Each structure stands twice: as C-alpha cells, then as structure tokens.
Amino acid sequence: MKKRLLSILLCLCMVGTLLPYVSIPATAAETVSYIDADGREKTAQALPITSESNILTSGWYYVSGEVTITPTAATDHTSLVARGSVHLILKDGCTLNINAGSSIYAGVEVPYGYWLSIYGQSEGENAGKLVASSTGRGAAFGSRYGYDGGTVNIYGGNIIATSTDFSAAIGAGNLGGISKINIAGGRVKATSTGAAAIGGGGKSIGGAISITGGTVEATGLSAGIGGAGSEVTISGGTVTAISTDSGAGIGGGGGFAAAGGIKISGGTVIARSASGAGIGSGSGSSNSAVHIT
Numbered sequence: 001m002k003k004r005l006l007s008i009l010l011c012l013c014m015v016g017t018l019l020p021y022v023s024i025p026a027t028a029a030e031t032v033s034y035i036d037a038d039g040r041e042k043t044a045q046a047l048p049i050t051s052e053s054n055i056l057t058s059g060w061y062y063v064s065g066e067v068t069i070t071p072t073a074a075t076d077h078t079s080l081v082a083r084g085s086v087h088l089i090l091k092d093g094c095t096l097n098i099n100a101g102s103s104i105y106a107g108v109e110v111p112y113g114y115w116l117s118i119y120g121q122s123e124g125e126n127a128g129k130l131v132a133s134s135t136g137r138g139a140a141f142g143s144r145y146g147y148d149g150g151t152v153n154i155y156g157g158n159i160i161a162t163s164t165d166f167s168a169a170i171g172a173g174n175l176g177g178i179s180k181i182n183i184a185g186g187r188v189k190a191t192s193t194g195a196a197a198i199g200g201g202g203k204s205i206g207g208a209i210s211i212t213g214g215t216v217e218a219t220g221l222s223a224g225i226g227g228a229g230s231e232v233t234i235s236g237g238t239v240t241a242i243s244t245d246s247g248a249g250i251g252g253g254g255g256f257a258a259a260g261g262i263k264i265s266g267g268t269v270i271a272r273s274a275s276g277a278g279i280g281s282g283s284g285s286s287n288s289a290v291h292i293t
Contacts, residue, residue, distance in 0.1 A: 032062045034089045034119040037155045037184050046089055049096065056116075058084030063128060068097040071105065081109040082116040082150070090128025090157035092121045100134035102165075104145035106173060107132040112148040120156025120186055127186065129158040137174040139167045139201060148177040149207075154214070156186040163192045166202025168227070169220070171209075178207040178230075183237070185214045192220040196253060197241075200227025211267065212236045221245045222253030223282065224271065226262070235266040243273035246283035251290070253282045261289045 029045040036042050046060035049067055069079045079098045090096065100107035108130075110116045120127040134140040140161040143149030149172060159170075166174035169190035171181060181198060190197040197220030199209055208231045216239045218224040224241030226232050232250055239250075247253040249271030251262055262279060269279075276282040280290050 029060075030062070032060075032089050032091065033121055035121065035156050035185070036119065037153070039185070044087065044089065046087075049088070054080060056080065056082050056084070056086045056088075058086065060087045060089070062089040062091055063094045063096045064091045066095045066097070070099065071101060071103065079107050081111070082114050083111070085115045087117045087119065089119045089121070090130060092126050092128060094128040096128070096130045098130070098132045100132070100136060100138055100140060102136040104137045104173070106138035106140070106142055106144045107134050108141045109138070109144055110142060110150040110152055112143075112150050112179060114150040115153065116150070117153040118155060118157055118159065118186070120158075123156070123186070127156065127158050129160065131160045133161070134163045134167055135165060137165050137167050137201075139163060139169065139171055139173045139176070141170045142168060142178055143171070143173050143176040145173045146175045147173070149179055151180040152182070154183045154186055154188060159186060159188045161190045164194055166194045168192055168195045168199055168201045169197050171196060171199045171227070172201040172204040174202045175204055176201055177205045180207055181209045183211045183214050183216055187215045189217045190219070194221055196220040196223040196225065196227040196230075196247065198225045199223060199230045199232075200253065205229040207231070209233070211239055214238075216240070218242070219244065220247065223247035223251060224249045224273075226251045227253045229260050231260040232262045234264045234269060238268045239270070241269075241271045243276055243282070246275045247273060248276045248280050248282045248288070249273045249278045251277060251280045251282065251288045261291075263291045265293045
C-alpha cells in the first residue's frame with residue numbers, strides 16, 4: 001500500500017513539473033464581416049479580443065459580447081496599445097470598456113508610427129461600442145503624456161471617449177502630440193473637461209484631423225475639435241463641436257497658438273464656444289486660417 005501511495009505521489013509531482021511547459025493552442029481566427037471605409041460589406045479573418053488582450057500587433061481583431069480591459073505592468077500601465085497596423089471590428093451589440101485611470105498613460109494608445117482602424121458591422125444603436133475614459137494626463141484614446149501619437153481611423157461603430165485632466169478625449173495627452181485622426185463613419189462622442197475633445201491635449205501640438213462622414217459630437221474645454229497647431233478638414237458627416245471655455249468650437253484653444261488651418265467643404269457643421277470663436281481662434285490666440293467652400 002505504501003509503495004502504491006509513493007508511486008501516485010511521484011506521478012503527481014512529475015505532472016506538476018511538466019504543466020508549466022505544456023503548450024496551449026492559439027485561438028483560431030474567425031471569419032467576421034465588417035463595413036469598410038467605402039461603405040461596402042467585407043469579411044476578414046480576425047482574432048477575438050479578451051480581457052487579457054493588452055497588446056495588439058499588426059492584424060485583424062474583433063470584439064463580441066462585453067469585454068473590459070484594465071492596465072497592466074506588462075504594457076506600462078496602458079490598457080490597450082496598438083503596435084503595428086491594427087484593424088479592430090466591433091461586432092453588433094458588443095461593448096469594449098477601457099479605462100486608463102488617473103495615470104499618465106492612455107486608455108487606447110496608438111504610438112507614433114502605428115495605426116489603429118476601427119470598423120462596425122452596421123449603423124445605429126445596435127452597432128458595437130468602444131467606451132474609453134481617462135482621468136489622468138494621457139488621452140482616453142490616442143497618445144500618452146509627453147509622447148506623440150500615431151494614426152487613428154474610425155470607419156464605424158459607436159465610439160465614446162471621455163477625459164478629465166489636461167488630455168484630449170481622442171488625440172493627444174498632456175505635452176504630447178497627435179499624428180492623424182480620420183473619421184469616415186460611425187458615431188463618435190468625445191468629451192474633455194481639460195483639453196480639446198478631439199485634437200490637442202494641454203500644452204500639446206495637434207496633428208491632422210479629417211472628418212468625411214459619420215456623426216461626431218465633440219465637447220471640450222480648450223476646443224471642441226482642434227487645438228494648437230491642428231489642421232482640421234471637414235468634407236462630410238454631421239459635426240457638432242462645442243468649447244465650454246475660451247477655445248474655439250472648431251479651431252484653436254484659448255490662450256494657446258491658433259489651429260494650423262480649417263477647411264470645410266461639406267457636411268452639416270454646428271460649432272460654438274463660450275468665449276472663443278465658433279470656427280476659428282480661441283480667446284487670446286492668434287488668428288486661424290479658415291476656408292469654407
């Protein structure tokens with residue numbers, strides 16, 4: 001009996017020793033439909049996003065159901081970071097929750113030189129949601145504190161981004177910068193109580209912001225859409241941009257340098273500010289070049 005027990009214990013020890021080295025098969029990709037930038041339905045082989053999907057390398061991914069991603073030490077306390085050319089499909093009815101917290105890191109970070117493109121499967125309330133928030137100095141969606149960002153393309157889905165410190169909801173963190181933000185579809189609601197809703201963070205230089213479609217609601221402290229140095233081009237979609245303080249609804253932030261230039265050639269645009277221009281310059285900043293055709 002004792003020999004039998006010893007044999008069983010020996011077997012258990014061997015199994016326990018081998019377990020850490022057992023390989024776990026990778027999750028298989030699935031065929032997922034999406035609406036591309038031209039409004040056409042396509043399919044892609046995509047991998048699922050889970051609560052542990054903190055780092056996304058080049059490729060296609062999708063979200064289904066409800067997924068919440070929190071910061072980890074492995075990603076320098078960034079909740080989700082795109083390191084490559086990343087394509088993300090929000091399946092109908094899904095919700096992806098990302099909270100940066102009060103750190104200097106972004107919720108969804110797109111570093112300089114990288115791309116994140118977001119797609120939906122349909123339009124309207126049932127379209128998939130991405131909900132990103134930040135109470136620190138990194139953007140809810142864009143760049144972290146002190147760093148430049150990459151390119152963000154929004155082609156579909158319901159995107160809700162909020163920030164409360166010196167950071168944009170979508171764009172630059174405080175003392176950071178943005179490269180490009182392109183919105184061609186979907187519904188985007190961005191709110192910042194400390195900087196531009198879409199564009200530059202506090203004391204940061206914005207990049208190129210292009211809106212060609214979709215529905216955009218942007219309410220920010222320093223600007224609704226824009227900020228210092230931002231190039232804003234609107235040629236389609238329905239856009240509402242509001243500054244709650246001295247920045248422009250669309251254009252420069254209050255007390256900082258003017259936007260790099262504003263061109264509006266289409267779409268439905270509503271812009272207003274508490275004490276700056278609706279479209280143009282914020283209070284105390286130099287004039288922005290505005291072209292409306």
